[in-house]
Amino acid sequence: xxxxxxxxYGVITIDNExxxxxxxxxxxxxxxxxxxxxxxxxxxxxxxxxxxxxxxxIHLKITESSIVIxxxxxxxxxxxxxxxxxxxxxxxKYRVEENIGMPVTEVNIFVEGVRIE
Numbered sequence: 560x561x562x563x564x565x566x567x568y569g570v571i572t573i574d575n576e577x578x579x580x581x582x583x584x585x586x587x588x589x590x591x592x593x594x595x596x597x598x599x600x601x602x603x604x605x606x607x608x609x610x611x612x613x614x615x616x617i618h619l620k621i622t623e624s625s626i627v628i629x630x631x632x633x634x635x636x637x638x639x640x641x642x643x644x645x646x647x648x649x650x651x652k653y654r655v656e657e658n659i660g661m662p663v664t665e666v667n668i669f670v671e672g673v674r675i676e
Contacts, residue, residue, distance in 0.1 A: 562621050564661065575621065578659060579614035582628050582666075585654035587613070589647045591638035596631045596671035616671075625664040626655065632668060636675040644668040 562573040586592055595616030620627040628651060634643055648666040655663050 562626075562659070562661065564659075573659060575619050576614055578619055578621070578626065578628075578655065579617040581658050582619075582630065582651050582655050583613040583617050585651045586630055586632065586647050589643065589650050591635050591640075591643035592647065593633045593635050593674045596633045596669075625662050626659070627665040627667070628655065628663060629667045629669065631671050633672040633674055634670055636673050640670055644670070 561575060562578060564571045564573070583595055587594065595613050597615045616631040618629040618631075620629075630647065630651065632647070634640055647668060651666050652663045
C-alpha cells in the first residue's frame with residue numbers, strides 16, 4: 560500500500576518503502592543505535608541489518624490521516640536505552656513529518672538486542 564496525499568494540483572503517491580527509508584535513516588543517525596534489527600521467524604534469532612536492507616526492521620501502519628512507525632533496533636552496550644528511545648522517537652517523528660508532510664501519531668521502539676564491541 561502506498562501513501563496518497565491530495566492537494567489542489569493533484570495526488571502525490573509515496574511508496575511505503577520511501578517512508579520506511581526516511582525513518583530508518585533518521586534512526587541510524589541517533590546516538591547509541593548500532594542498526595536496525597530483523598527477527599528470523601523460524602529460529603527467533605535477531606540479526607543486525609546492513610544499510611541496504613535498513614527498511615526490514617521498520618513496520619508502518621498508514622491511514623488516511625496519520626502514520627504509525629515501529630522501529631526494531633539494536634543499541635550499543637553501555638548506553639541509556641530510555642534516553643536513546645526518547646531521542647529516536649522525537650528525531651524520527653520530526654524528520655518523517657518534515658519530509659512527508661503528514662502527522663506521525665506514534666513511533667514505537669522495540670530494542671531487539673545490544674551489541675558489545
